[in-house]
Each structure stands twice: as C-alpha cells, then as structure tokens.
Amino acid sequence: MKTGDIVSGAALAGLGVFIIVEARGWEYLGPDGPGPGFFPLWYGIALLVLSLLLIGWSVRRGAAPESGARVNWRDVGRALTAWAAFTACIALLKVLGFLLSFGLMTLFMVAVMYRRPLKVALPVAAGTALGFYLVFPLALNVSLPVGVLGF
Amino acid sequence: MCWDSEAVEVISGLLHGFAVALTPVNLFWCFAGCFLGTVVGVLPGLGPPATIAMLLPLTFQMNPTSAVIMLAGIYYGAKYGGSTTSILLNVPGESSSVVTCLDGYQMAKRGRAGPALGIAAIASFIAGTVGVVGLMLVAPPLAKFALSFSSPEYFALMCLGLAMVVLLAGESMTKALLAMLVGLWVAGMGTDLFTSTSRFTFGNAEMLDGIDFVVVAIGVFALGEVLGNMEIRQGAQLLPVPKGLRDLLPTWQDLKDCRFAFLNGSVIGFLIGVLPGAGSTIASFISYGIEKAVSKHPEKFGTGVVEGVAAPEGANNSETGGAMVPLLTLGIPGSGTTAILLAAFILWGLRPGPLMIQDNPTLFWGLVASMYIGNVMLLVLNLPLVPLFAQILRLPAYVLYPAIFGISIVGVYSTSSSLFDVWMLGAFGLIGYAMRKLDYPSAPLILGFVLGDSMERALRQSLMMSQGDLSILVSRPISATMLFLAVLILVAPSFKKANAWRVRAIS
Numbered sequence: 113m114k115t116g117d118i119v120s121g122a123a124l125a126g127l128g129v130f131i132i133v134e135a136r137g138w139e140y141l142g143p144d145g146p147g148p149g150f151f152p153l154w155y156g157i158a159l160l161v162l163s164l165l166l167i168g169w170s171v172r173r174g175a176a177p178e179s180g181a182r183v184n185w186r187d188v189g190r191a192l193t194a195w196a197a198f199t200a201c202i203a204l205l206k207v208l209g210f211l212l213s214f215g216l217m218t219l220f221m222v223a224v225m226y227r228r229p230l231k232v233a234l235p236v237a238a239g240t241a242l243g244f245y246l247v248f249p250l251a252l253n254v255s256l257p258v259g260v261l262g263f
Numbered sequence: 264m265c266w267d268s269e270a271v272e273v274i275s276g277l278l279h280g281f282a283v284a285l286t287p288v289n290l291f292w293c294f295a296g297c298f299l300g301t302v303v304g305v306l307p308g309l310g311p312p313a314t315i316a317m318l319l320p321l322t323f324q325m326n327p328t329s330a331v332i333m334l335a336g337i338y339y340g341a342k343y344g345g346s347t348t349s350i351l352l353n354v355p356g357e358s359s360s361v362v363t364c365l366d367g368y369q370m371a372k373r374g375r376a377g378p379a380l381g382i383a384a385i386a387s388f389i390a391g392t393v394g395v396v397g398l399m400l401v402a403p404p405l406a407k408f409a410l411s412f413s414s415p416e417y418f419a420l421m422c423l424g425l426a427m428v429v430l431l432a433g434e435s436m437t438k439a440l441l442a443m444l445v446g447l448w449v450a451g452m453g454t455d456l457f458t459s460t461s462r463f464t465f466g467n468a469e470m471l472d473g474i475d476f477v478v479v480a481i482g483v484f485a486l487g488e489v490l491g492n493m494e495i496r497q498g499a500q501l502l503p504v505p506k507g508l509r510d511l512l513p514t515w516q517d518l519k520d521c522r523f524a525f526l527n528g529s530v531i532g533f534l535i536g537v538l539p540g541a542g543s544t545i546a547s548f549i550s551y552g553i554e555k556a557v558s559k560h561p562e563k564f565g566t567g568v569v570e571g572v573a574a575p576e577g578a579n580n581s582e583t584g585g586a587m588v589p590l591l592t593l594g595i596p597g598s599g600t601t602a603i604l605l606a607a608f609i610l611w612g613l614r615p616g617p618l619m620i621q622d623n624p625t626l627f628w629g630l631v632a633s634m635y636i637g638n639v640m641l642l643v644l645n646l647p648l649v650p651l652f653a654q655i656l657r658l659p660a661y662v663l664y665p666a667i668f669g670i671s672i673v674g675v676y677s678t679s680s681s682l683f684d685v686w687m688l689g690a691f692g693l694i695g696y697a698m699r700k701l702d703y704p705s706a707p708l709i710l711g712f713v714l715g716d717s718m719e720r721a722l723r724q725s726l727m728m729s730q731g732d733l734s735i736l737v738s739r740p741i742s743a744t745m746l747f748l749a750v751l752i753l754v755a756p757s758f759k760k761a762n763a764w765r766v767r768a769i770s
Contacts, residue, residue, distance in 0.1 A: 116701045124441055131448060131463075138460055145727035148455040148462055151719040152448070159444045166437050183700070187494035191696055194493045198486075198668050199689045205682060210672065218665040226496060226661035236662055244669055252321075254677045257685075 114170050116183070121167035128160030190225065197221055209259030215241035273399060276620075280628025284332060284636055292329045293633050296336020297640045303337075304344020305652045306663065310359075312599040312709075313488050314341035316480035317667070319607055320674040327611040328626050332633040334604060338583060339391065339637045342543070343645060346383045346576050347652055351376055359543035359579045362551045366564065366571030373567055378513040380649050382569050383576040385513070386525055388642040390577030393529035394536065394584025395634040398591075401537070402620065402627075406592040409617035414728065415735050418721035419742035419749070421714050424595045425707070426749040427538060431545065433704035434766060436756055442703045446711020447718070449474055456716070457723060469683040476606040477678050478687045479712055481671045483705050484599065486688070487695020489667050492660070512646075513569065521573040524554050528577020535578070536585020542598045542706075543582040547575035584634065591615050591627060594717070599706035602713040 131152055139147030201217035208216070215237045223233035248254040283289060299321075303314040318337050322330035345360040350367035363383065370379035412420070425443055432439040452463040453473030464470035513521075528550045535546035554574035555564045564571050589595045594616035596602040608615050613623060620627045645652075675688045698705055729735035737743045756762040 120697075120701050120703070124445070127445070127448070134463065138462065139458070141731055144457075145731060146723045148458050148460040150726075151722060152451055152462065155444050155447045155451075159441065159448070162437055162441050162444070166435075166441070169437075184494075188700065190496070191490045191494045194664070195490055195689070195693055195696070198692065199686075201668070202672070202682070202685050202689055205672075205685065210676075214665075214669050214672070217668065221665045222661045225493070226659075228661060240662065240666055240669065244673065248673055248677075254673065255680065256673060257676060257682060 114173070117170040118167050121163045121170065124163035125160055125167070128156050128158075128163060131156030131159060193225060194221065197225075205257040205259070207259050209261060209263050210256035211241045211245055211263055212259060212261070213257075214244065269403065273403060276403075276624060276628040277399060277632060279624060280630070280632030281635075283328060283625055283629035284632035289329055289332050289629065289633065290636070292325070292333040293336045293637050294640055294644075296333035296338075297340040297637055297644055298336075300337035300340020300342075301344040301347075301641070301645065301648075301652060302340075302655060304341030305347050305655050306344075306658075309341075309485070309488060309667075310345065311338055311341040312480070312603060312706075313484040314344075315600060315603050316477070316484045317670055317674060319477060319480070319603065320677050322607070323610075323678060327608075327613055328629050330607070330611060331626060331630050334607060335630055335634055336637045336640070338600065338604070339580070339634070339641055342579055342583065343384070343387055343641050344652065346387075346572075346579070347380065347649065350379045350383065350572070351653060359547045359575075359582075361544070362547045362575040363572055363579075365551075366567050366569070369565065369567030370569070370572065375567070377649075378517055378569070379572050381646060382513045382517055382521060382573050384642055384645045385518075386521065386528055386573040386577040387580040388638050389525045390529040390532055390579075390581035391583065391638040391641075392635065394533045394581035395631060395638070396584075397533040397581075398584040398587050398634070399631050401588050402592050405588065406617045406620050409593055412617065412741070413739075414721045414724035415739050415742040416745070418718060418725055419736065419745035420593060420595055421718045421721065422749040423745045423752075424589070424597060425710060425714065426752040428597065428707055428710050430752050430756070430765060431542070432707050433702060435702065436753070436765075438701075438703045439707045440753075442698065442705065443707035443711040446708040446713075447715040449479060449708075450712045450715025451719070456720065467683075469681065474687060475675075475679060475684055476603070476610075476713065478675055478684050479691050480603050480606070480709060481674055482688045482691025483695035483698070483708060484603075485667060485671055486692030487699055487705065489664050490692060490696040491699050493664055517569045520568075521570055523557065524550075524570040524573035525577055527553050527557075528574045528579075529581045532578035532581025533585040536582035536597075537588050538585075538597065542586075543579045546578040546582045550574040550578035580638075587630075587634075591619055591630075592617060594619075596710060596713060599709045602706075602709045606713050 135149040135152035135156055138149030140149045140153065141147060197217050197220050201213045204213035204216065218240050219233050219237035222228045222236050223230060228236070244256070249256055284293065299318055300314055303309055303317065304311065315334060315337055319334070322333055325333065342359070346363050346367070349360040349363040350371050353364050353368040367379045367383065370376065429436055429439040429443055448463070452470055454461050454471050461471055531550040531553065532543070532546045535549065536543070551571065551574050554570050555561045558564065558570065560568070586597055586601050589597050590601045590605060594605065594614065596605045605615060613619070613626065671688060672685055675684050695705060698708070725735050726733070736746060756765050
C-alpha cells in the first residue's frame with residue numbers, strides 16, 4: 113500500500129467534491145449554450161472518480177510491499193525548512209523590503225541549513241542581496257518590493 | 264507548379280526572417296538567450312522548463328519578435344547546457360541528458376571530456392539545423408490544412424494533445440490525468456469569459472483575473488526542483504570538474520564514426536518532437552537505441568563511444584524544431600516547455616495557430632531564422648566557453664539555491680507588482696515539490712493550465728454551434744478521428760502489451 117497515493121488521492125477526491133459542489137451553483141446549460149458550471153462539473157467528476165480509483169488500487173495492493181524507495185523524512189524536513197524560510201521571506205517583504213528579507217533568508221539557509229560559519233554566511237548573504245540590487249533595480253530598472261525603511 | 268510556388272513562399276519567408284533576425288538588436292537578444300540559457304541549463308537539476316520559466320520575465324519589456332527570438336535562444340542554450348553536466352559530472356542537467364551520461368562520462372573519465380563536449384556541440388548544431396529545416400518545410404502546409412479547423416476540431420485536437428502527454432508523462436497514467444485535471448481547475452479560477460461569473464476565487468478580489476501562468480510555471484518547475492535538490496546538503500564540497508578541456512575538437516575518426524549518429528539523431532529527434540507528449544527524453548533514448556542496434560560494436564556502448572554521445576545529443580536538439588511545429592501551426596504545445604512558450608505568446612497578445620504565419624510573418628520567419636543563427640551561435644559560443652561554463656559548476660549550492668529563490672520572487676513580482684502573486688508562488692512551489700515526492704508528473708498540470716481556457720472556450724463554442732448537442736464533436740470527420748485517437752490512447756494502457764510498451768518507453 114502506498115500511503116502517499118492514499119493521502120494524495122483523498123485530498124484530490126476532496127478537491128473533486130469541492131469543484132462539483134461549486135459548479136452546481138453555477139448555470140449548467142442556458143439559452144445561449146453551456147454555462148460557467150458546465151466544464152468544471154465534468155472535470156470535477158473526472159477528478160473525483162480518478163482519485164477514488166487511485167485510492168482503490170492502492171488499498172487493493174495493500175498486502176504487497178511498498179514499491180519505490182521509502183520516504184526519508186529527514187530529507188523532506190530539509191526541503192520543508194527551506195520552503196518555510198522562503199515563505200518567511202515573503203511575509204517579511206512588506207515590512208523589510210526585498211533586500212533585507214532576501215538577505216535574512218540567505219543568511220539562514222547558508223548558516224543553519226548548510227552549516228557554514230558566520231564569516232562565510234554573512235558575506236554571502238550581503239553579497240547576493242547587493243548583487244540583486246545592482247542587477248535588478250539599478251541595471252535593469254526592475255522594481256523590487258520596498259519595506260518601511262524605503263528600500 | 265504548386266510545389267514551385269510553395270518553395271518560393273518558403274524561400275522568400277526565410278529571407279525576410281533573416282532580415283529580421285540579423286538586425287543588431289535581435290542578434291544581441293539571440294546571443295543573450297543562448298548564453299543565459301546555457302549558463303542556467305548547466306546547473307544540475309534545472310532543465311529547460313525551469314530555465315525558461317525563470318528567465319521569462321526578462322523578456323516582458325521587449326517587443327514580441329525580439330522576445331520570442333531570445334526565448335528560442337534560451338530553449339536551445341538550456342538544452343545544450345544539460346549535456347555539459349552529463350559529460351563532466353555524470354549528473355544530467357535534465358532527463359533528456361540522462362542517456363548522454365552513459366558514454367559521455369565514460370569518455371570524460373578516459374581523459375576525452377573535451378572531444379565528448381565537442382561532439383555534443385557539433386551533433387547539436389547539425390541536428391538542430393535539420394530540425395529547423397523540418398519546421399520550415401512542415402509548418403506552412405500544416406498551418407494551411409489547419410485553416411479548415413473550427414471549434415470542435417480544436418477541442419478534439421487539444422484532447423488528443425493532452426492524451427498524448429498523459430500517456431507518456433509518468434509511470435501512472437491515473438496520476439498524470441489527475442495532474443492535468445488540477446491544471447484545468449487552476450486555469451478555471453477567475454472570471455468566466457462568457458458570463459463574467461467569478462469562479463473559484465474564494466471571495467478574493469485578487470483572484471478575479473485568475474492566476475498568472477508565470478506564478479504556476481516558476482513555482483512548479485523552478486521552486487519545486489530547487490526544493491527537491493535542497494533535500495541533500497551537498498554544498499560543502501565543490502564538484503570535481505575534470506581537466507583536459509582545452510582540446511575540444513574531436514578527431515577526424517570521431518566525426519567519421521558519428522556520420523550515422525548525426526542523421527539518426529536529426530531525424531528521430533524531429534519526428535518525436537512533432538508528436539505531443541513524447542519529448543526530448545524519449546527522442547534521445549530511441550536514437551541511442553537505434554544507434555546501438557545498427558552499430559558494428561554494440562557491446563562497446565556504455566564504455567565511452569563517441570556515437571553514444573552524438574546520437575542522443577542530436578535528437579535532443581532536433582526535437583526543439585519538431586516541438587515548434589504543433590505549437591506554431593496549431594497552437595497546441597506538446598510539452599511543459601512549449602506550454603510555457605505558448606503562455607508567453609498569449610501574454611504578448613499573439614495567438615499561435617494556423618493564421619500565425621499569415622498574420623505574423625515577421626515573427627514566424629524571424630523565429631525560424633533566429634533558430635538557424637542560434638545554432639551557429641551555440642557552436643561558436645560553446646566550444647571556446649566550455650571551460651567557463653564548467654566553472655559555474657563550482658558555485659556552491661548554498662549560494663546558488665537562495666539566488667534561485669530570489670530570482671523567482673523578482674520574476675513574479677516584476678510581472679504584476681503583486682505580493683499576493685508572490686504568496687501564490689510559494690504555494691505552487693510547495694505543490695511542485697509535493698508532486699515530485701508523490702510521483703505526479705508536472706508537465707500535464709502545466710499543459711492543463713495553459714490549455715484549460717482554450718479548451719473550455721472551444722467546447723462551449725462547439726455546443727453553442729450545435730445548440731447543446733454533443734454529437735457535433737463526433738459528427739465531423741476530423742474531430743471524430745482525433746477524439747477516437749485520444750480515447751484509444753487513454754484506453755490502450757489497460758491492455759497488458761500496450762502498457763508494457765508504454766512503461767518501457769517511459770523508463
């Protein structure tokens with residue numbers, strides 16, 4: 113049994129139900145032809161049926177040993193930590209602006225995730241943030257999110 | 264007589280295209296595209312779709328012709344860049360370069376990294392040029408044929424294209440179909456074009472315009488890939504790049520040995536490229552298989568034979584020309600990369616399809632000519648600059664990956680100036696990573712997303728034409744044939760033999 117298939121299948125089945133419920137609230141067929149509910153209703157049904165099939169097949173294979181490599185949660189944890197750092201950077205964009213938020217994210221990734229000493233992490237974080245400033249706003253005239261400090 | 268006039272049309276179109284592509288501005292953008300594409304493509308784990316998605320925002324302020332020329336250069340460059348890591352490090356930059364590792368890395372280990380890179384560049388040049396010749400000859404008649412298409416035919420064609428992509432996207436067709444359906448759902452978010460009803464907006468005004476494709480493409484391809492790469496703490500040591508890159512020219516004997524490989528890669532790559540869904544990975548594996556099958560010394564394949572590099576690299580590059588045929592003449596992308604290109608065209612107000620050659624000859628022929636020029640540029644650029652590109656591999660992961668996160672934020676923010684879009688980027692990055700972990704292919708999601716609107720429009724217009732009668736889709740011969748083929752493709756894997764072939768083709 114592949115737990116991942118069952119969990120993802122259940123999530124997609126839920127999405128299918130949501131799409132069907134929403135689509136039923138819109139016009140299906142009007143005097144001018146199909147309404148806004150027509151297409152979503154059909155792909156919602158397809159999504160629900162296919163995800164239930166995926167769950168069914170996974171459960172039927174229940175006794176068989178799990179195919180593929182086992183999930184290494186330590187590796188997944190690293191990826192999710194990186195993602196969390198990225199979303200924290202996004203959350204800080206409005207307050208600190210791009211350069212500071214991005215610099216802090218880089219500092220975290222280099223020092224904590226890649227375990228580089230601060231004497232390496234700080235110059236890398238400052239250097240890449242400076243590089244972004246030189247390339248985007250200065251050379252290419254691309255605007256970056258600005259924080260309360262004005263940069 | 265008819266052939267004569269068509270030949271004259273093609274030649275005059277091509278001459279016009281060269282006049283467009285050879286202007287200093289367009290030459291510069293073609294060069295910049297090839298260079299940037301190679302630089303990003305060299306980085307392991309970032310294939311052409313991620314490269315194009317990340318670099319796409321750079322083209323938003325350019326005129327459409329220059330932008331398309333630059334994107335084509337990025338596409339070529341990214342493909343070429345992938346082979347460098349395969350040969351030097353046994354790390355394929357993308358799935359289509361996996362097969363190049365087999366003999367390319369063995370050549371590098373024996374001190375022939377230079378000739379391996381040289382033959383990859385020459386094979387890419389020859390096959391890439393043949394691919395463009397194919398595009399130039401096949402696209403105009405196909406576009407003329409497609410002029411007879413109406414909404415039912417377009418709907419059927421999109422179903423056929425999606426079915427092909429789903430067939431070959433991954434081991435599980437169910438997961439590929441689910442990914443495609445999620446793509447259709449994401450495409451449906453926003454305001455309905457026919458009735459102005461808001462759909463799946465969750466009461467959020469910023470969702471009324473739908474989700475920008477740059478957000479989805481960068482999130483799923485670039486961030487998803489980088490998050491996957493970040494699972495391993497690999498940044499502590501520098502990657503070992505072999506020495507001996509000064510002598511890049513293959514010997515006369517190498518070139519002689521590769522005669523058939525150049526032809527094989529060119530033809531197979533183009534033909535596979537025209538088919539939606541198959542893509543350069545399958546093209547490279549098939550051409551390698553053919554090369555091995557016809558070789559006088561098949562037992563030597565995998566030990567570092569030069570034909571084992573030339574055939575897949577040629578196919579990988581010739582596929583680009585083939586993939587442009589359905590994109591430019593029918594408006595149907597056959598892969599994740601061409602789906603991003605289609606979305607870019609739409610963003611610039613262009614509509615690839617049968618009328619594109621007629622309505623936008625400057626753009627079409629300019630693109631074709633720039634592909635010729637791009638091939639030459641890559642050859643000239645890559646041979647002397649390979650040692651420089653190899654140095655990029657020395658960039659530690661702890662510098663590279665945060666920089667890619669930063670470029671992704673800038674790319675999305677620069678297109679809409681919306682922090683909401685940047686949040687959505689984070690969400691799609693997580694979805695892209697989860698899809699990788701759970702073995703859901705990402706190409707069907709992107710294709711479903713890019714084609715979703717057009718597919719719904721074509722279906723609803725068809726039903727308006729028939730006053731709600733679904734039989735319009737099967738009562739017209741072309742649409743009936745295409746829908747029959749699409750159903751056949753989706754049903755075929757339920758037969759053991761057909762599924763075994765499919766799984767072999769993928770794995």
